[in-house]
Amino acid sequence: MKSLTPFYNPYISYEDNYAKGPFGLFVQLNKTENVPTKLTKFLNIEVNLPFGIPAGPLLNANYIKAAFAYGFDLCVYKTVRTKLHKCHPLPNILSVHAKGKLSSNLDTVLADTNYDQPLSITNSFGVPSFSPDIWQQDMEDAVKSAGHGQCVIGSFQGTEGNGKIENDYALAAKLVKETNAPILEANLSCPNEGANKLLCFDIDKVERIVNAIKTAVPDRPLILKLAYFPDDERIVSLLTRIGSIIDGLSVINTLSAKPVDAKGNPALGENRKEGGVCGDAIRWAGLDMVSRLAKFRQEMELKFVIVGVGGISNSEHYRQFIGNGADAVMSATGAMWNPLLSIEIKKTLNKII
Numbered sequence: 001m002k003s004l005t006p007f008y009n010p011y012i013s014y015e016d017n018y019a020k021g022p023f024g025l026f027v028q029l030n031k032t033e034n035v036p037t038k039l040t041k042f043l044n045i046e047v048n049l050p051f052g053i054p055a056g057p058l059l060n061a062n063y064i065k066a067a068f069a070y071g072f073d074l075c076v077y078k079t080v081r082t083k084l085h086k087c088h089p090l091p092n093i094l095s096v097h098a099k100g101k102l103s104s105n106l107d108t109v110l111a112d113t114n115y116d117q118p119l120s121i122t123n124s125f126g127v128p129s130f131s132p133d134i135w136q137q138d139m140e141d142a143v144k145s146a147g148h149g150q151c152v153i154g155s156f157q158g159t160e161g162n163g164k165i166e167n168d169y170a171l172a173a174k175l176v177k178e179t180n181a182p183i184l185e186a187n188l189s190c191p192n193e194g195a196n197k198l199l200c201f202d203i204d205k206v207e208r209i210v211n212a213i214k215t216a217v218p219d220r221p222l223i224l225k226l227a228y229f230p231d232d233e234r235i236v237s238l239l240t241r242i243g244s245i246i247d248g249l250s251v252i253n254t255l256s257a258k259p260v261d262a263k264g265n266p267a268l269g270e271n272r273k274e275g276g277v278c279g280d281a282i283r284w285a286g287l288d289m290v291s292r293l294a295k296f297r298q299e300m301e302l303k304f305v306i307v308g309v310g311g312i313s314n315s316e317h318y319r320q321f322i323g324n325g326a327d328a329v330m331s332a333t334g335a336m337w338n339p340l341l342s343i344e345i346k347k348t349l350n351k352i353i
């Protein structure tokens with residue numbers, strides 16, 4: 001498989017990537033190809049192809065402009081917060097050798113800097129954010145840069161310790177709305193109060209957060225970013241509580257694992273024994289979550305859209321996610337290492353249709 005320079009450089013800090021990136025082909029914005037597609041609707045917005053890049057790799061407006069130029073039509077601006085939040089030190093990204101599928105049971109996996117295809121990586125950033133006076137202006141610029149059939153989604157999250165968590169989510173949503181982002185995405189797949197579980201598994205809290213966001217910003221579609229749910233029971237209870245209030249669900253975020261070096265020591269450092277894994281090894285979980293959500297959406301007569309994420313690196317993966325019930329598809333790891341991914345998918349789909 002061909003190897004292109006990733007548009008995010010894993011060897012330098014997040015701050016340097018923010019200031020100097022994007023890299024590789026994403027630097028050359030005038031050499032791209034416009035592949036014609038049939039317009040389709042995503043949450044009532046016209047898009048060329050419901051395909052793009054999820055929250056994370058697109059750090060700021062420069063990254064978003066490059067992604068739009070390369071035909072990624074749905075671009076999520078990396079998760080922001082209501083206050084400055086520092087990034088974890090390097091390493092933030094390592095290649096992970098999961099030997100096939102990664103389980104959802106905190107597997108131990110070898111991690112190093114051999115970024116071989118098919119690629120899986122661990123990412124450990126701690127969801128950094130600049131303060132709103134910096135990111136709001138930049139997000140507004142990114143929103144304006146969308147071309148015909150393209151759209152920016154503003155991702156945000158609340159922070160524990162900033163008062164009631166639902167109020168911080170609501171404030172973040174209001175700040176994102178002020179940038180004119182047409183769609184909001186709340187990241188709920190972050191750790192919950194230091195406990196070894198994720199916020200999206202705490203259904204009471206999710207309901208409070210969703211209600212607070214919808215009260216603060218009633219006039220923008222709201223997508224929730226969720227982790228992989230191993231059991232159906234919890235999906236049903238989540239959908240029962242918020243399925244008719246929200247507009248979309250984006251699945252999945254990373255699967256947690258224990259990345260170790262060749263000697264068996266924690267590869268991200270002694271105080272970061274666990275890391276989220278994304279890329280090829282988690283595609284099974286993304287596909288599984290999409291098909292289960294689609295099934296319950298139908299059974300419960302709900303209308304939310306499903307954004308399929310996890311290990312997508314070619315047009316066949318795109319088609320599998322759409323086939324399982326996704327209304328839109330996004331790729332983080334696959335797109336980072338192949339900036340031509342959207343162009344390739346569009347060309348292949350044109351041949352098939």
Ligand SMILES: Cc1cc2nc3c(=O)[nH]c(=O)nc-3n(C[C@H](O)[C@H](O)[C@H](O)COP(=O)(O)O)c2cc1C
Nearest residue numbers: 054055056079187252253278279310311331332333
């Ligand atoms: C470098 C990087 C940073 C990420 N940061 C975020 C983030 O800030 N918020 C979020 O909701 N997900 C974040 N993610 C998770 C992705 O949105 C996505 O859910 C995950 O990577 C699975 O997709 P993939 O297999 O295509 O990489 C990040 C992923 C990567 C690779």
